[in-house]
Amino acid sequence: MDRRHFLGVSSVASLGVLAGCASPPVNISKANVVVVGGGYGGATAAKYVRMFSNNTAQVTLIEPNTEFISCPMSNLVVGGHTTIANISTPYDNLTKRHGIKVVKDMVASIDAKQKTIRLASGGSMKYDKLILSPGTGLMTETIKGLDKANQEGVTVQAWKAGPETVLLRKQLESIKDGGVYAISIPIAPYRCPPGPYERACQVAGYFKQFKPKSKVLILDANDDVVSKGGLFKKAWASMYAGMIEYRPKHNVVEVDSKTKTLKFDVQNDVKADVLNVLPLMRAGDIAVRTGIANSNARWVNVNYINFESTAAKDIHVLGDSIQIAPLMPKSGHMANSHAKVAAAAIVAELGGFEVNQNPVLTNTCYSFVSADEVVHVASVHQYDAKDKTFKTVPGSGGLSAEASKLEGVYAWGWARNIWADSLG
Amino acid sequence: MHFTSVHQLKVMGLSIGTVGLLSFSGLAVAQTSPANSNQMSLAATCANCHGTNGVGVPNAGMPQINHLSPDAMLTQLKAFKSGARTGTIMHQLAKGYSDEQLQTIANVLGKK
Numbered sequence: 001m002d003r004r005h006f007l008g009v010s011s012v013a014s015l016g017v018l019a020g021c022a023s024p025p026v027n028i029s030k031a032n033v034v035v036v037g038g039g040y041g042g043a044t045a046a047k048y049v050r051m052f053s054n055n056t057a058q059v060t061l062i063e064p065n066t067e068f069i070s071c072p073m074s075n076l077v078v079g080g081h082t083t084i085a086n087i088s089t090p091y092d093n094l095t096k097r098h099g100i101k102v103v104k105d106m107v108a109s110i111d112a113k114q115k116t117i118r119l120a121s122g123g124s125m126k127y128d129k130l131i132l133s134p135g136t137g138l139m140t141e142t143i144k145g146l147d148k149a150n151q152e153g154v155t156v157q158a159w160k161a162g163p164e165t166v167l168l169r170k171q172l173e174s175i176k177d178g179g180v181y182a183i184s185i186p187i188a189p190y191r192c193p194p195g196p197y198e199r200a201c202q203v204a205g206y207f208k209q210f211k212p213k214s215k216v217l218i219l220d221a222n223d224d225v226v227s228k229g230g231l232f233k234k235a236w237a238s239m240y241a242g243m244i245e246y247r248p249k250h251n252v253v254e255v256d257s258k259t260k261t262l263k264f265d266v267q268n269d270v271k272a273d274v275l276n277v278l279p280l281m282r283a284g285d286i287a288v289r290t291g292i293a294n295s296n297a298r299w300v301n302v303n304y305i306n307f308e309s310t311a312a313k314d315i316h317v318l319g320d321s322i323q324i325a326p327l328m329p330k331s332g333h334m335a336n337s338h339a340k341v342a343a344a345a346i347v348a349e350l351g352g353f354e355v356n357q358n359p360v361l362t363n364t365c366y367s368f369v370s371a372d373e374v375v376h377v378a379s380v381h382q383y384d385a386k387d388k389t390f391k392t393v394p395g396s397g398g399l400s401a402e403a404s405k406l407e408g409v410y411a412w413g414w415a416r417n418i419w420a421d422s423l424g
Numbered sequence: 425m426h427f428t429s430v431h432q433l434k435v436m437g438l439s440i441g442t443v444g445l446l447s448f449s450g451l452a453v454a455q456t457s458p459a460n461s462n463q464m465s466l467a468a469t470c471a472n473c474h475g476t477n478g479v480g481v482p483n484a485g486m487p488q489i490n491h492l493s494p495d496a497m498l499t500q501l502k503a504f505k506s507g508a509r510t511g512t513i514m515h516q517l518a519k520g521y522s523d524e525q526l527q528t529i530a531n532v533l534g535k536k
Contacts, residue, residue: 048468051476052461336472344465353458360525362469364513378513380520396520400512407512413486414473420481421471 029056031350034117034127036107036286038063038091041133041319041335044422048343049131050098057350060101060125061094062117065162068423071192072332072366073415074161078169079202081371087161087415089423097424110290112312129346132300132309133318133335134284135160136191142280149257155275159191168276172206175273178213182272184252184262185220189299190281191320191330193227194377196220198367199276201232204240205370216244217272219262221251227329228367228377228399235369235403252277283321290315295323304383304390306345306355307338316342325390328381329363333414336422337361359383361390366411374407375400466525467532478533494534501526 031053035046038061046061067088076082094100106120110130118124138157140146149155156171158164172181181203185196200216207214225232225246236244247267254263255277262270262277282288282298292311295301300317301310304325309315319335328334341359348355361381366374379397381390400407467478470489474480478490489497503509504518505526518526 047476048465052464333472337469340465340468340471344461347461348458353461356458356462356465358462360466360469360521362472362517362520364473364517376513378516380517382520393520396516396518398516404512409485410512413480413484416481416484417475417486418472421476424476424481 028053028347028350029058031057031128032126033057033059033129033131033346033350034125035059035061035131035133036117037133037135037284037319038065038068038094038102038423039133039135039319039335040332040418040422041339042131043068043091043094044336044339045131045133045316045318045343046094046100047098047422048340049346050100052344052347053350055099057347058101059099060103061091062103062105062107062119063091064104064106066104067091068419069161070332070415070419071159071161071195072418073411074158074165075195075199075202076368076371077161077165078158078172078199079205079368079371080169081202081368084162084166089419091423093424107286110286110315112290112292112315115314128314128350130315131318131339131342131346132284132287132290132315132321133339134286134321136281136320136330137283137285137288138278139280139282143252143277144254145257146255146277146279149255149275149277152257154257154260155255155277157278158276159195159278159281168274171274172203175211175214177211179211179273180215180217180271181207181274181276182217182219182262182270183276184250184278185218185222185226186278186280187221187251188226189324189330190278192365193329193331194232194365194367196278197225197228197232198369200244201235201240201367201369204236204243207243208240214243216240217270218244218246219250219252219264219270220246220248222248224248227365228375231375231399231403232367232369235373235375239370252279281320283317287317287321292317293321299323304388305357305359306349307342308345316346318342325381327379327392328361328390329365329379331363331365333365333418334361334363336418337363339422357383357385359390364414366407366414368408368411369403372405372408373403374405374411375403376407376411463528463532467529470529470533474533489533490535492534494530497534498527498530501530 035042070087073087091102108118108120158168204216251265283293292309294311301323307316318338320330345355364378366376384391504515
């Protein structure tokens, strides 16, 4: 991330925010909806704006990759149980089935006043509604030596599924039996709360079968396991006894790439053969550069009724980049849920209808504690008009009773259905 | 019950804008009217696991729901909500919806 682009709140005031001042309705068939980022949030939003507008709104999706690679299920690539190809989905169907124009590019800058974006390849595009779903940015600068260690291949994040996921797998394959894999976890919130703990299970599963003297070290900046704690701890004790060590309150401040050593606030240094260092996270770069990351200069505050940025009119932000409501995880399922609420609201606004005042979000998240045994967490979030936020419904949601192969089947079913729901 | 006509929607106390009437051809098709799009977006909360418009990927491993009539779907949803039917996750999710919301979901996604 380029710090020059790190704009303060004061600059946000210039972006033309007129909260509560509705635009006059435009002819929806002439409306240009531009979506930036083709992940769980953006791809879903593009598809559902088309569906909810009876295929009348013009929708353009800007995405640099030719295929969507799912972060959920990607820890199974690390564990050796599936491949990147098995968790990839092309963007073709968004065009063929839904008439969405997919542009392989990135957005260089956004002019919120002129409602124009400039593309990295040159050229610009006007929008009536802009949907940003840029995922997360990794704050590598917050850990001394991390950028250098990344460049030298000493550390890896693999927190966006793709080549780094494969690199991490190769690093695990290359270490000797008796080696150490360390994963460090930043203070929450970060993308995919249970992801690091699932990854620890997957690495331990690989070690158990092929390198039984090897160890997994979880170095967590948080006070305790952030998600599914009881279920993960049970799996570690019963399935990977003596292989996984969990150390809470371990906040990485520095990496020494020469000696493959992590340094902490207080605790003793840790050496490891594979260093999977996850730094603090924030909104995706384009959101930060545009100056709309107005929550601690890290996340984008949105109006939860339509996911419009509080800093820029007609820019709607989805998924990991937003400042979350209470108990709202940064997950793919949640981004897909955001997208549908935003799509319905955007179509209503463009058509001059009242926006739905009772939107609902759900989240389900499956984690593989072995090749085929899975645990879940689920929640339902109803909009609270009084407090203008989403709240989980008392008595709803919850965790698996225990890890099971049945939920392993459902986890793959979830994946195939949400990929089709987002991109099919 | 399920929506088969504009009349039934009106009986349900739902308002339909002019645009919705002009383009209304059953709730399997998305509508640009507030009543219909609110219902569609509520039902879309099921699509992440059970497929867009309740049509899941065949043989994907997730239970299919699109063969159920609206009545049968509502019965199952209410059984999950009350705890009469157990499950791995559906009993937890069903408790997050009001009875009216479950009815709307069953009406939108149930087999017509």
